[in-house]
Amino acid sequence: MRALERAEILSIGSELTVGETRDTNAGDLARELTAHGVEVVRLAALPDDLPAVRDAFDAALERADLAVSTGGLGPTPDDLTRESIAALVGETPAVDPGLDAWLTDLFERRGLPFPDANRKQAWLIPSATAIPNDGGTAPGWWVDRADGKVIVALPGPPREMRPMWHDWVLPRLEARGLGRPTAVANLRTSGLGESLIAEKLGSLLDRDANPTVATYARTDAVDVRISAVDAGGRPAA
């Protein structure tokens, strides 16, 4: 199986593209993936629009080996992540009996009627495995594409997304094989502008070097980020 070396992160929901909600999931996942040796090539936020989401997954898996999405797994008609992934891989969702029993039981234990709209949260497609959600009614999907690429779809609420990521997704990604571990150090400088610091760093800023060194102008200082990829044989610096 191919290692998952490059990833793209999709955040799905019109509340993001109208600027009403600020996304924290993409940044959290970007940091996680980077630390585990996966190069994150893009983060994107998309509206609740099936063709837009399907096309974004499609383009993401052109550029990367792994697409991780958050959001769009709710029960309402504008939650379209499952439909978008099914359209992309050309499969038809169907109610999974195991998920359906779990969901029915969940509503029963909460003493609530089971709304018909929620039944789509029990959907699976043949190439998807359900990712258990202990904190809500939206299981995630792990989808193995025929070409060896992977889609991971997680719900948007961070208190549901985070444990699903840590406890279920990450161990499976690691078992599957990721890129090379990366060690990162940030140095805060003072007294010089970014261009003078860059002048002093000279060829260290060469983008193909390992470790790579980059400068970032902050409001009050310039940060120098040193990122070393484990080249094998020796531990990363």
Added chain:
Amino acid sequence: MRALERAEILSIGSELTVGETRDTNAGDLARELTAHGVEVVRLAALPDDLPAVRDAFDAALERADLAVSTGGLGPTPDDLTRESIAALVGETPAVDPGLDAWLTDLFERRGLPFPDANRKQAWLIPSATAIPNDGGTAPGWWVDRADGKVIVALPGPPREMRPMWHDWVLPRLEARGLGRPTAVANLRTSGLGESLIAEKLGSLLDRDANPTVATYARTDAVDVRISAVDAGGRPAA
């Protein structure tokens, strides 16, 4: 001239795709554009990589009339927004004498040597107009494409970006013609799950209606967002 009805927002910088820095610009601009009647079709964060940024601008202007970027206008070799836009429109950047004089003077007044690296912050291309920056050394670019579409490139630091947006960019976008003004109201509900609320709202959730109504599950409640587009003739509800 075509009205600018759809926009895409690009946030440029590897600090975003590695998750070290959390972007606030894209959400702020999404909210601004939405309030001014522009439909935001996507937000994307990109690494400091010329082909990736050029391709993202290209795809954005396929989908939208306006691409607004933040970041990548610094003086260092990994600041590649100008180069990416120039590559996209097929023009060669050259030092603009007016910008060069302004920048030289700025360093003189600060009592600092003028580093050669900063000279690219005085670059323009024939189709670009400089957007003045009173808070830093990075002027923005307003680029009129031959097809009537527009690129606006702003620096990443919010304290520079925000006044440039409000004082210079927004008035010009409005003069140019935007979409239809949109009025938004958010109602917080309590006591019911998202699917039961959606059931009660019924056909109000029809995506092609005006106003559009959508539900959003929050940590502690479900919000109902009502968004009315001015259909002309009467004020938006």
